[in-house]
Amino acid sequence: MQSESPTLLFIDDEELSLFVNEQIALITYPNARILKARSVAEGISILEKELDILTVFVDITMPGESGFDFLDKVCVETSQKKFFMLTSSIDNRDIEKSKEFNCVGAYFVKPLSGRILRLALEENNLPFFIGDNAKLTE
Numbered sequence: 001m002q003s004e005s006p007t008l009l010f011i012d013d014e015e016l017s018l019f020v021n022e023q024i025a026l027i028t029y030p031n032a033r034i035l036k037a038r039s040v041a042e043g044i045s046i047l048e049k050e051l052d053i054l055t056v057f058v059d060i061t062m063p064g065e066s067g068f069d070f071l072d073k074v075c076v077e078t079s080q081k082k083f084f085m086l087t088s089s090i091d092n093r094d095i096e097k098s099k100e101f102n103c104v105g106a107y108f109v110k111p112l113s114g115r116i117l118r119l120a121l122e123e124n125n126l127p128f129f130i131g132d133n134a135k136l137t138e
Contacts, residue, residue: 005031006121007052010086011043011070012036013062021057021086021112028114029121040065044073047081055121057086057112060094068097075103084108084120095129106130 006029010021018036025032035050037043039062047053056074060067067085075083085098085107098107108116109131119126 005029005033006055007033007035007050009035009037009043009046009050009053009056011038011040011056011062011067012059012086013038014059017059017110024112024114025117028117039063040067040070040073043070047074054080055082055084057084057108057120060085060087060089060098068101071101071103075101079103082120086110086112090131099128 008025010018010025012018012021015038018038022034022036025034035046035053037046041064043056043058047056058067058070067087071083074081081103082105083101083103084105085094087094087107088110090109095107098104106120106126107129108120116130119130
């Protein structure tokens with residue numbers, strides 16, 4: 001099962017967020033393979049080389065290109081990949097814009113939790129916006 005040893009890509013310009021996401025992922029899925037990118041260009045490069053990535057978490061606000069710019073370049077209807085927004089933004093405009101991308105499975109507000117990660121990898125009918133991780137128990 002892919003979710004027992006997933007290959008995950010986190011795209012975020014904040015090193016601390018990448019570190020925390022990696023640690024949460026490894027606690028939740030000890031056999032996970034974690035890839036990290038600090039920019040849209042680096043994320044695209046990793047996706048082109050690493051064909052086994054099925055799940056991508058992308059931040060919205062980054063220097064240069066945004067998470068939306070990333071989705072504009074990689075979101076195709078034939079993709080088997082799951083894309084999730086993982087951001088600190090609770091701006092309704094960002095949530096609504098994320099809904100315009102058919103490849104985005106859900107919009108999660110940071111911080112990542114093991115519960116959110118399991119939902120993303122194992123559930124098919126998620127609510128689009130999950131903004132209060134504190135109310136989700138492990």
